[in-house]
Amino acid sequence: MMTETTLASPAQAGGAPQTTRPPLLSMSGIDKIFNGDVVALKDMNLDVREGDFISLLGPSGCGKSTALRLIADLIHPTSGRIRWDVPKEPGALSVVLQEPTLMPWATVEDNVYLPFRIQGVSKSKVKDDIRDVLALVGLENFLNSYPRELSGGMKMRVSIARAMVTRPKLILMDEPFAALDEITRFKLNNDLLEMKEKMQSTVIFVTHSVFESVFLSDRIVIMAARPGRVIEEIGVDAPYPRTEEFRTSAEYAAHCRRASDALKHAMDLAQ
Protein backbone atom coordinates (compact mmCIF):
# COMPACT_ATOMS: atom_id res chain seq x y z
CA MET A 1 0.00 0.00 0.00
CA MET A 2 2.84 2.33 0.82
CA THR A 3 4.78 1.71 -2.35
CA GLU A 4 1.92 2.88 -4.48
CA THR A 5 2.07 6.34 -2.96
CA THR A 6 5.81 6.72 -2.75
CA LEU A 7 6.58 7.31 -6.37
CA ALA A 8 3.64 9.51 -7.26
CA SER A 9 5.10 12.33 -9.24
CA PRO A 10 2.65 15.14 -9.74
CA ALA A 11 2.73 16.15 -13.35
CA GLN A 12 0.97 19.49 -13.18
CA ALA A 13 2.04 20.68 -9.77
CA GLY A 14 3.17 24.27 -9.79
CA GLY A 15 3.79 25.73 -13.21
CA ALA A 16 6.19 23.37 -14.91
CA PRO A 17 6.07 19.61 -14.48
CA GLN A 18 8.05 18.85 -11.41
CA THR A 19 10.60 16.56 -12.96
CA THR A 20 11.62 19.12 -15.55
CA ARG A 21 12.17 21.93 -13.07
CA PRO A 22 15.82 22.87 -12.69
CA PRO A 23 17.57 21.43 -9.63
CA LEU A 24 18.22 23.78 -6.75
CA LEU A 25 19.80 21.76 -4.03
CA SER A 26 20.47 18.18 -3.12
CA MET A 27 21.18 16.43 0.13
CA SER A 28 22.92 13.11 -0.23
CA GLY A 29 23.70 10.56 2.45
CA ILE A 30 23.36 13.07 5.26
CA ASP A 31 23.98 11.78 8.77
CA LYS A 32 23.82 14.04 11.78
CA ILE A 33 24.96 12.75 15.14
CA PHE A 34 24.80 14.98 18.22
CA ASN A 35 27.11 14.56 21.20
CA GLY A 36 28.72 11.50 19.71
CA ASP A 37 25.78 9.12 20.09
CA VAL A 38 22.42 10.81 19.46
CA VAL A 39 21.51 10.05 15.86
CA ALA A 40 19.31 12.95 14.82
CA LEU A 41 19.31 12.11 11.13
CA LYS A 42 20.33 9.03 9.26
CA ASP A 43 21.10 8.76 5.55
CA MET A 44 18.85 11.54 4.36
CA ASN A 45 18.59 12.15 0.65
CA LEU A 46 16.52 14.93 -0.83
CA ASP A 47 16.51 16.63 -4.20
CA VAL A 48 14.98 20.06 -4.19
CA ARG A 49 13.99 21.61 -7.50
CA GLU A 50 13.19 25.22 -8.20
CA GLY A 51 9.55 26.01 -7.45
CA ASP A 52 9.00 23.03 -5.18
CA PHE A 53 6.88 23.32 -2.09
CA ILE A 54 8.18 20.50 0.08
CA SER A 55 6.79 19.66 3.49
CA LEU A 56 8.80 17.67 5.98
CA LEU A 57 6.17 15.86 8.03
CA GLY A 58 6.78 13.62 10.98
CA PRO A 59 6.49 13.09 14.73
CA SER A 60 8.69 15.08 17.07
CA GLY A 61 12.25 13.85 17.19
CA CYS A 62 12.28 12.76 13.55
CA GLY A 63 14.96 15.27 12.64
CA LYS A 64 12.86 17.54 10.45
CA SER A 65 14.10 20.69 12.15
CA THR A 66 17.63 19.31 12.10
CA ALA A 67 17.33 18.86 8.33
CA LEU A 68 16.26 22.46 8.00
CA ARG A 69 19.12 23.71 10.14
CA LEU A 70 21.54 21.67 8.03
CA ILE A 71 20.27 23.27 4.83
CA ALA A 72 20.49 26.70 6.47
CA ASP A 73 24.13 25.90 7.26
CA LEU A 74 23.51 26.59 10.95
CA ILE A 75 24.88 23.13 11.76
CA HIS A 76 27.11 20.86 9.72
CA PRO A 77 26.43 17.26 8.73
CA THR A 78 28.44 14.53 10.42
CA SER A 79 28.72 12.88 7.03
CA GLY A 80 27.23 13.29 3.58
CA ARG A 81 26.95 16.52 1.64
CA ILE A 82 24.58 19.27 0.65
CA ARG A 83 25.12 20.59 -2.85
CA TRP A 84 23.73 23.85 -4.16
CA ASP A 85 23.06 23.86 -7.91
CA VAL A 86 22.69 27.61 -8.05
CA PRO A 87 25.16 30.20 -6.77
CA LYS A 88 24.41 30.82 -3.12
CA GLU A 89 24.56 34.59 -3.14
CA PRO A 90 23.54 36.68 -0.13
CA GLY A 91 19.78 36.82 0.19
CA ALA A 92 19.32 33.57 -1.74
CA LEU A 93 18.26 31.77 1.41
CA SER A 94 15.96 32.89 4.18
CA VAL A 95 14.25 31.34 7.16
CA VAL A 96 10.99 31.68 9.04
CA LEU A 97 11.01 30.13 12.50
CA GLN A 98 8.23 29.01 14.79
CA GLU A 99 8.63 32.22 16.76
CA PRO A 100 8.24 35.41 14.72
CA THR A 101 11.75 36.32 15.93
CA LEU A 102 11.43 40.04 15.39
CA MET A 103 13.72 42.64 16.92
CA PRO A 104 11.50 44.28 19.57
CA TRP A 105 13.45 47.55 19.42
CA ALA A 106 12.93 48.01 15.69
CA THR A 107 9.85 49.08 13.76
CA VAL A 108 8.14 46.73 11.31
CA GLU A 109 9.94 48.52 8.48
CA ASP A 110 13.36 48.11 10.08
CA ASN A 111 12.67 44.48 10.86
CA VAL A 112 11.87 43.76 7.23
CA TYR A 113 14.89 45.82 6.18
CA LEU A 114 17.24 43.57 8.22
CA PRO A 115 18.39 41.17 5.44
CA PHE A 116 19.24 44.14 3.22
CA ARG A 117 20.97 45.95 6.05
CA ILE A 118 23.22 42.94 6.58
CA GLN A 119 23.99 42.90 2.87
CA GLY A 120 24.98 46.55 3.16
CA VAL A 121 22.19 47.88 0.96
CA SER A 122 21.01 51.34 1.96
CA LYS A 123 17.43 51.68 3.14
CA SER A 124 16.46 54.34 0.62
CA LYS A 125 17.34 51.95 -2.17
CA VAL A 126 14.98 49.20 -1.01
CA LYS A 127 12.21 51.33 0.47
CA ASP A 128 9.84 50.26 -2.29
CA ASP A 129 10.71 46.58 -1.93
CA ILE A 130 9.91 46.78 1.76
CA ARG A 131 6.64 48.56 1.10
CA ASP A 132 5.66 46.06 -1.60
CA VAL A 133 6.35 42.98 0.47
CA LEU A 134 4.49 44.46 3.44
CA ALA A 135 1.54 45.19 1.17
CA LEU A 136 1.70 41.56 0.09
CA VAL A 137 1.24 40.41 3.69
CA GLY A 138 -1.39 43.12 4.28
CA LEU A 139 0.62 45.23 6.69
CA GLU A 140 1.40 48.27 4.54
CA ASN A 141 -0.14 50.51 7.19
CA PHE A 142 2.05 49.22 9.99
CA LEU A 143 5.46 50.38 8.75
CA ASN A 144 6.19 52.37 11.89
CA SER A 145 4.60 50.03 14.42
CA TYR A 146 6.66 48.12 16.93
CA PRO A 147 6.28 44.33 17.19
CA ARG A 148 4.64 44.56 20.61
CA GLU A 149 1.75 46.46 19.04
CA LEU A 150 0.95 43.56 16.69
CA SER A 151 -1.01 40.35 17.20
CA GLY A 152 0.64 36.94 16.92
CA GLY A 153 -0.59 36.47 13.36
CA MET A 154 0.60 39.91 12.31
CA LYS A 155 4.02 39.32 13.81
CA MET A 156 4.28 36.12 11.79
CA ARG A 157 3.32 38.08 8.67
CA VAL A 158 6.17 40.49 9.33
CA SER A 159 8.48 37.52 9.76
CA ILE A 160 7.35 36.13 6.40
CA ALA A 161 7.71 39.55 4.77
CA ARG A 162 11.27 39.76 6.06
CA ALA A 163 12.00 36.32 4.62
CA MET A 164 10.59 37.27 1.22
CA VAL A 165 11.87 40.80 0.82
CA THR A 166 15.14 39.72 -0.82
CA ARG A 167 13.24 37.43 -3.23
CA PRO A 168 15.18 34.40 -2.03
CA LYS A 169 15.59 31.25 -4.10
CA LEU A 170 14.78 29.11 -1.10
CA ILE A 171 12.72 29.80 2.01
CA LEU A 172 13.01 27.45 4.96
CA MET A 173 10.05 27.47 7.32
CA ASP A 174 10.17 25.70 10.66
CA GLU A 175 6.61 25.15 11.91
CA PRO A 176 5.84 28.84 11.41
CA PHE A 177 2.13 28.60 12.14
CA ALA A 178 2.19 26.06 14.96
CA ALA A 179 1.53 28.63 17.67
CA LEU A 180 -1.34 30.36 15.86
CA ASP A 181 -5.06 29.72 16.10
CA GLU A 182 -6.71 27.76 13.30
CA ILE A 183 -8.49 30.69 11.64
CA THR A 184 -5.30 32.74 11.44
CA ARG A 185 -3.42 29.67 10.29
CA PHE A 186 -5.82 28.97 7.39
CA LYS A 187 -5.60 32.58 6.28
CA LEU A 188 -1.82 32.52 6.41
CA ASN A 189 -1.72 29.22 4.51
CA ASN A 190 -3.68 30.81 1.67
CA ASP A 191 -1.56 33.95 1.69
CA LEU A 192 1.67 31.99 1.81
CA LEU A 193 0.78 30.10 -1.38
CA GLU A 194 -0.12 33.33 -3.08
CA MET A 195 3.14 34.97 -2.06
CA LYS A 196 5.18 31.97 -3.10
CA GLU A 197 3.67 32.16 -6.58
CA LYS A 198 4.32 35.89 -6.85
CA MET A 199 7.88 35.62 -5.61
CA GLN A 200 8.55 32.39 -7.56
CA SER A 201 10.44 30.95 -4.66
CA THR A 202 10.99 27.45 -3.40
CA VAL A 203 9.80 26.48 0.06
CA ILE A 204 10.79 23.74 2.45
CA PHE A 205 8.23 23.67 5.21
CA VAL A 206 8.52 21.73 8.45
CA THR A 207 5.20 20.86 10.06
CA HIS A 208 3.50 18.23 12.17
CA SER A 209 0.11 18.95 10.68
CA VAL A 210 -1.07 16.56 7.98
CA PHE A 211 -3.74 18.99 6.80
CA GLU A 212 -1.35 21.88 6.49
CA SER A 213 1.21 19.85 4.59
CA VAL A 214 -1.38 18.55 2.08
CA PHE A 215 -2.89 21.97 1.51
CA LEU A 216 0.42 23.68 0.91
CA SER A 217 2.86 21.31 -0.71
CA ASP A 218 3.37 19.41 -3.91
CA ARG A 219 5.74 17.01 -2.20
CA ILE A 220 5.42 15.66 1.33
CA VAL A 221 8.44 13.98 2.82
CA ILE A 222 7.40 11.65 5.64
CA MET A 223 9.97 11.16 8.36
CA ALA A 224 10.25 8.74 11.27
CA ALA A 225 12.00 9.10 14.60
CA ARG A 226 14.73 7.18 16.42
CA PRO A 227 16.78 7.47 14.33
CA GLY A 228 15.44 10.43 12.36
CA ARG A 229 15.07 9.39 8.73
CA VAL A 230 13.01 9.78 5.59
CA ILE A 231 10.69 6.85 5.06
CA GLU A 232 8.71 7.94 2.05
CA GLU A 233 7.70 10.76 -0.20
CA ILE A 234 4.13 11.54 -1.23
CA GLY A 235 3.22 13.71 -4.16
CA VAL A 236 0.16 15.96 -3.95
CA ASP A 237 -0.78 16.46 -7.58
CA ALA A 238 -3.58 18.97 -7.07
CA PRO A 239 -3.00 22.03 -9.23
CA TYR A 240 -2.18 25.46 -7.88
CA PRO A 241 -3.56 27.99 -7.12
CA ARG A 242 -5.26 26.16 -4.31
CA THR A 243 -8.11 27.94 -2.65
CA GLU A 244 -10.62 27.36 0.12
CA GLU A 245 -12.57 25.03 -2.21
CA PHE A 246 -9.60 22.70 -2.31
CA ARG A 247 -9.72 22.48 1.48
CA THR A 248 -13.21 20.97 1.34
CA SER A 249 -12.79 18.80 -1.77
CA ALA A 250 -12.85 15.02 -1.86
CA GLU A 251 -9.43 15.12 -3.48
CA TYR A 252 -8.00 16.98 -0.48
CA ALA A 253 -9.58 14.46 1.87
CA ALA A 254 -8.06 11.58 -0.09
CA HIS A 255 -4.60 13.14 0.02
CA CYS A 256 -4.99 13.75 3.74
CA ARG A 257 -5.88 10.10 4.27
CA ARG A 258 -2.80 8.97 2.36
CA ALA A 259 -0.56 11.31 4.31
CA SER A 260 -2.15 10.26 7.61
CA ASP A 261 -1.62 6.59 6.79
CA ALA A 262 2.00 7.25 5.92
CA LEU A 263 2.48 9.24 9.12
CA LYS A 264 0.89 6.43 11.14
CA HIS A 265 3.28 4.02 9.49
CA ALA A 266 6.16 6.32 10.51
CA MET A 267 4.95 6.37 14.09
CA ASP A 268 4.67 2.56 14.14
CA LEU A 269 8.21 2.23 12.86
CA ALA A 270 9.55 4.34 15.68
CA GLN A 271 8.06 2.13 18.36
Place this chain on the structure above:
Amino acid sequence: MTQTQDLAIDLEERARARRIRNEKIGRWVLPVLVVAVTILVWDRIVKVNELPHYILPGPWLVVEALIEDWGMLSDSLIVTLRITMGALTIAVLGGVGLAVLFTQSRWIEMSFFPYAVILQVTPIVAIAPLIFIYVDSRMVGLLICAWIVAFFPILSNTTLGLNSADHNLRDLFKVYGATRWQRLRYLQLPSALPYFLGGLRIAGGLSLIGAVVAEYVAGTGGSASGLAFRILEASYRLNIPRMFAALLLIACTGVVIFAATSLLSHLLLRKWHESALKRET
Protein backbone atom coordinates in the same frame (compact mmCIF):
# COMPACT_ATOMS: atom_id res chain seq x y z
CA MET B 1 -32.46 43.84 35.61
CA THR B 2 -30.07 45.00 32.91
CA GLN B 3 -30.39 48.52 34.18
CA THR B 4 -29.24 47.56 37.66
CA GLN B 5 -26.45 45.56 36.05
CA ASP B 6 -25.34 48.55 34.03
CA LEU B 7 -25.50 50.62 37.16
CA ALA B 8 -23.33 48.13 39.01
CA ILE B 9 -20.76 48.10 36.23
CA ASP B 10 -20.86 51.88 36.13
CA LEU B 11 -20.27 52.11 39.86
CA GLU B 12 -17.44 49.64 39.63
CA GLU B 13 -15.86 51.60 36.80
CA ARG B 14 -16.12 54.81 38.75
CA ALA B 15 -14.63 53.21 41.83
CA ARG B 16 -11.73 51.99 39.74
CA ALA B 17 -11.15 55.39 38.17
CA ARG B 18 -11.26 56.97 41.62
CA ARG B 19 -8.76 54.47 42.95
CA ILE B 20 -6.35 55.15 40.09
CA ARG B 21 -6.70 58.92 40.55
CA ASN B 22 -6.12 58.66 44.31
CA GLU B 23 -3.05 56.55 43.73
CA LYS B 24 -1.67 59.12 41.30
CA ILE B 25 -2.14 61.94 43.79
CA GLY B 26 -0.86 59.85 46.68
CA ARG B 27 2.37 59.06 44.85
CA TRP B 28 3.34 62.74 45.15
CA VAL B 29 1.46 63.94 48.17
CA LEU B 30 2.45 61.19 50.59
CA PRO B 31 6.26 61.55 50.36
CA VAL B 32 5.93 65.35 50.61
CA LEU B 33 3.70 64.92 53.64
CA VAL B 34 6.21 62.57 55.28
CA VAL B 35 9.03 65.06 54.72
CA ALA B 36 6.95 67.92 56.11
CA VAL B 37 6.00 65.94 59.20
CA THR B 38 9.62 64.84 59.73
CA ILE B 39 10.86 68.44 59.56
CA LEU B 40 8.14 69.54 61.93
CA VAL B 41 8.94 66.80 64.46
CA TRP B 42 12.65 67.57 64.11
CA ASP B 43 11.99 71.23 64.78
CA ARG B 44 9.81 70.41 67.83
CA ILE B 45 12.37 68.03 69.31
CA VAL B 46 15.10 70.66 69.03
CA LYS B 47 12.90 73.40 70.50
CA VAL B 48 11.30 71.41 73.29
CA ASN B 49 14.54 69.79 74.48
CA GLU B 50 16.47 73.01 73.94
CA LEU B 51 19.19 71.10 72.13
CA PRO B 52 22.31 73.18 71.46
CA HIS B 53 23.00 73.66 67.73
CA TYR B 54 26.36 71.85 67.92
CA ILE B 55 24.47 68.68 68.85
CA LEU B 56 21.43 68.93 66.63
CA PRO B 57 20.63 72.13 64.76
CA GLY B 58 17.02 72.85 63.86
CA PRO B 59 15.92 72.66 60.26
CA TRP B 60 15.85 76.44 59.88
CA LEU B 61 19.44 76.71 61.05
CA VAL B 62 20.43 74.20 58.36
CA VAL B 63 18.67 76.24 55.71
CA GLU B 64 20.35 79.34 57.07
CA ALA B 65 23.77 77.66 56.84
CA LEU B 66 22.98 76.56 53.32
CA ILE B 67 22.22 80.12 52.26
CA GLU B 68 25.05 81.71 54.23
CA ASP B 69 27.74 79.28 53.06
CA TRP B 70 26.31 78.89 49.57
CA GLY B 71 29.40 80.36 47.95
CA MET B 72 31.70 77.78 49.49
CA LEU B 73 29.22 74.89 49.34
CA SER B 74 28.30 75.46 45.70
CA ASP B 75 31.98 75.44 44.74
CA SER B 76 32.37 72.14 46.56
CA LEU B 77 29.20 70.80 45.00
CA ILE B 78 30.63 71.51 41.57
CA VAL B 79 33.85 69.69 42.47
CA THR B 80 31.92 66.65 43.71
CA LEU B 81 29.69 66.74 40.65
CA ARG B 82 32.72 66.90 38.36
CA ILE B 83 34.29 63.84 39.98
CA THR B 84 30.98 61.97 39.98
CA MET B 85 30.21 62.71 36.35
CA GLY B 86 33.80 62.07 35.29
CA ALA B 87 33.82 58.73 37.09
CA LEU B 88 30.44 57.78 35.66
CA THR B 89 31.57 58.65 32.13
CA ILE B 90 34.72 56.55 32.43
CA ALA B 91 32.69 53.78 34.08
CA VAL B 92 30.29 53.75 31.13
CA LEU B 93 33.07 53.79 28.53
CA GLY B 94 35.22 51.30 30.42
CA GLY B 95 32.34 49.05 31.48
CA VAL B 96 30.73 48.85 28.05
CA GLY B 97 34.12 48.59 26.33
CA LEU B 98 35.23 45.73 28.54
CA ALA B 99 31.85 44.01 28.19
CA VAL B 100 32.13 44.15 24.39
CA LEU B 101 35.67 42.77 24.57
CA PHE B 102 34.50 40.00 26.88
CA THR B 103 31.74 38.89 24.53
CA GLN B 104 34.04 39.03 21.51
CA SER B 105 36.63 36.77 23.07
CA ARG B 106 36.17 34.15 25.73
CA TRP B 107 39.94 34.20 26.33
CA ILE B 108 39.90 37.86 27.27
CA GLU B 109 36.90 37.28 29.50
CA MET B 110 38.55 34.34 31.24
CA SER B 111 41.73 36.36 31.76
CA PHE B 112 40.24 39.57 33.09
CA PHE B 113 36.87 38.86 34.64
CA PRO B 114 38.34 37.62 37.95
CA TYR B 115 40.22 40.91 38.33
CA ALA B 116 37.06 42.89 37.70
CA VAL B 117 35.44 40.91 40.51
CA ILE B 118 38.42 41.44 42.82
CA LEU B 119 38.27 45.20 42.20
CA GLN B 120 34.58 45.12 42.96
CA VAL B 121 34.72 43.13 46.20
CA THR B 122 37.68 44.94 47.73
CA PRO B 123 36.35 47.89 49.79
CA ILE B 124 37.34 51.17 48.19
CA VAL B 125 38.49 52.60 51.52
CA ALA B 126 41.11 49.86 51.61
CA ILE B 127 42.49 50.62 48.14
CA ALA B 128 42.16 54.39 48.14
CA PRO B 129 45.17 55.23 50.40
CA LEU B 130 47.41 53.21 48.06
CA ILE B 131 46.05 54.98 45.02
CA PHE B 132 46.77 58.36 46.59
CA ILE B 133 50.33 57.28 47.25
CA TYR B 134 51.00 56.37 43.64
CA VAL B 135 48.91 58.95 41.84
CA ASP B 136 50.20 62.50 42.05
CA SER B 137 47.12 64.37 40.94
CA ARG B 138 44.46 64.38 43.60
CA MET B 139 41.72 64.77 41.02
CA VAL B 140 42.92 61.74 39.06
CA GLY B 141 43.12 59.73 42.28
CA LEU B 142 39.54 60.63 43.17
CA LEU B 143 38.39 59.75 39.67
CA ILE B 144 40.07 56.34 39.84
CA CYS B 145 38.45 55.57 43.19
CA ALA B 146 34.99 56.61 42.06
CA TRP B 147 35.45 54.66 38.83
CA ILE B 148 36.40 51.45 40.65
CA VAL B 149 33.18 51.66 42.65
CA ALA B 150 30.97 52.51 39.71
CA PHE B 151 32.16 50.46 36.75
CA PHE B 152 31.32 46.95 37.90
CA PRO B 153 27.50 47.08 37.66
CA ILE B 154 27.85 48.46 34.14
CA LEU B 155 30.34 45.79 33.16
CA SER B 156 28.40 42.86 34.58
CA ASN B 157 24.99 44.08 33.40
CA THR B 158 26.19 44.89 29.90
CA THR B 159 27.98 41.55 29.61
CA LEU B 160 24.80 39.78 30.64
CA GLY B 161 22.81 41.83 28.15
CA LEU B 162 25.17 41.21 25.25
CA ASN B 163 25.02 37.50 25.93
CA SER B 164 21.26 37.32 26.23
CA ALA B 165 20.37 38.25 22.67
CA ASP B 166 17.57 35.98 21.41
CA HIS B 167 19.22 32.81 20.06
CA ASN B 168 16.70 32.60 17.22
CA LEU B 169 17.72 36.08 16.12
CA ARG B 170 21.35 34.98 16.33
CA ASP B 171 20.55 32.11 13.97
CA LEU B 172 18.77 34.51 11.67
CA PHE B 173 21.77 36.82 11.56
CA LYS B 174 23.94 33.82 10.78
CA VAL B 175 21.70 32.71 7.93
CA TYR B 176 21.88 36.20 6.44
CA GLY B 177 25.65 36.08 6.70
CA ALA B 178 26.08 38.89 9.22
CA THR B 179 29.62 39.78 10.22
CA ARG B 180 30.71 39.83 13.84
CA TRP B 181 30.51 43.63 13.83
CA GLN B 182 27.00 43.62 12.35
CA ARG B 183 25.84 41.12 14.93
CA LEU B 184 27.24 43.31 17.67
CA ARG B 185 25.86 46.55 16.25
CA TYR B 186 22.39 45.44 15.19
CA LEU B 187 21.64 42.59 17.57
CA GLN B 188 23.74 42.44 20.72
CA LEU B 189 24.00 46.12 21.58
CA PRO B 190 20.25 46.79 21.28
CA SER B 191 19.54 43.61 23.27
CA ALA B 192 21.91 44.81 25.98
CA LEU B 193 20.43 48.30 26.21
CA PRO B 194 17.85 47.59 28.96
CA TYR B 195 20.47 45.72 31.00
CA PHE B 196 22.99 48.52 30.50
CA LEU B 197 20.48 51.13 31.62
CA GLY B 198 19.76 49.09 34.76
CA GLY B 199 23.49 49.07 35.44
CA LEU B 200 23.71 52.80 34.76
CA ARG B 201 21.08 53.53 37.39
CA ILE B 202 23.11 51.68 39.99
CA ALA B 203 26.42 53.10 38.78
CA GLY B 204 25.12 56.69 38.92
CA GLY B 205 24.50 56.41 42.65
CA LEU B 206 27.71 54.44 43.20
CA SER B 207 29.90 56.99 41.46
CA LEU B 208 28.61 59.66 43.85
CA ILE B 209 29.31 57.37 46.79
CA GLY B 210 32.74 56.62 45.32
CA ALA B 211 33.50 60.33 44.92
CA VAL B 212 32.47 61.10 48.51
CA VAL B 213 34.24 58.11 50.08
CA ALA B 214 37.43 58.76 48.11
CA GLU B 215 37.54 62.32 49.28
CA TYR B 216 37.10 61.22 52.87
CA VAL B 217 40.11 58.99 52.45
CA ALA B 218 42.14 61.58 50.54
CA GLY B 219 41.36 63.99 53.32
CA THR B 220 43.36 66.97 52.11
CA GLY B 221 41.73 70.33 51.61
CA GLY B 222 42.45 73.28 49.41
CA SER B 223 40.50 75.22 46.86
CA ALA B 224 39.36 72.12 44.93
CA SER B 225 37.56 70.44 47.80
CA GLY B 226 34.34 68.55 47.38
CA LEU B 227 31.37 68.25 49.68
CA ALA B 228 32.89 65.36 51.60
CA PHE B 229 35.80 67.54 52.64
CA ARG B 230 33.39 70.30 53.69
CA ILE B 231 31.65 67.81 55.98
CA LEU B 232 34.96 66.71 57.51
CA GLU B 233 36.08 70.29 57.95
CA ALA B 234 32.78 71.35 59.48
CA SER B 235 32.90 68.44 61.93
CA TYR B 236 36.37 69.53 63.13
CA ARG B 237 34.92 72.97 63.75
CA LEU B 238 31.74 71.62 65.31
CA ASN B 239 29.81 73.52 62.64
CA ILE B 240 26.99 71.02 62.63
CA PRO B 241 24.51 73.13 60.60
CA ARG B 242 27.01 73.24 57.73
CA MET B 243 27.50 69.47 57.97
CA PHE B 244 23.77 69.04 57.56
CA ALA B 245 23.69 71.50 54.68
CA ALA B 246 26.47 69.64 52.84
CA LEU B 247 24.77 66.33 53.56
CA LEU B 248 21.53 67.72 52.16
CA LEU B 249 23.31 68.72 48.96
CA ILE B 250 24.85 65.25 48.56
CA ALA B 251 21.48 63.58 49.08
CA CYS B 252 19.82 65.90 46.56
CA THR B 253 22.59 65.21 44.05
CA GLY B 254 21.99 61.48 44.47
CA VAL B 255 18.26 61.89 43.93
CA VAL B 256 18.82 64.04 40.83
CA ILE B 257 21.25 61.47 39.38
CA PHE B 258 18.76 58.67 40.01
CA ALA B 259 15.93 60.68 38.46
CA ALA B 260 18.06 61.57 35.43
CA THR B 261 19.15 58.00 34.74
CA SER B 262 15.59 56.75 35.25
CA LEU B 263 14.31 59.35 32.80
CA LEU B 264 16.98 58.41 30.27
CA SER B 265 16.04 54.76 30.67
CA HIS B 266 12.36 55.55 30.20
CA LEU B 267 12.99 57.66 27.10
CA LEU B 268 15.12 55.00 25.44
CA LEU B 269 12.91 52.03 26.26
CA ARG B 270 9.37 53.38 26.30
CA LYS B 271 8.61 52.37 22.72
CA TRP B 272 9.49 48.72 22.96
CA HIS B 273 10.66 47.30 26.28
CA GLU B 274 8.41 45.48 28.74
CA SER B 275 9.74 47.44 31.69
CA ALA B 276 8.60 50.76 30.23
CA LEU B 277 5.18 49.70 29.00
CA LYS B 278 1.98 50.75 30.67
CA ARG B 279 -0.53 47.95 30.98
CA GLU B 280 -4.15 48.71 30.33
CA THR B 281 -5.47 46.85 33.37
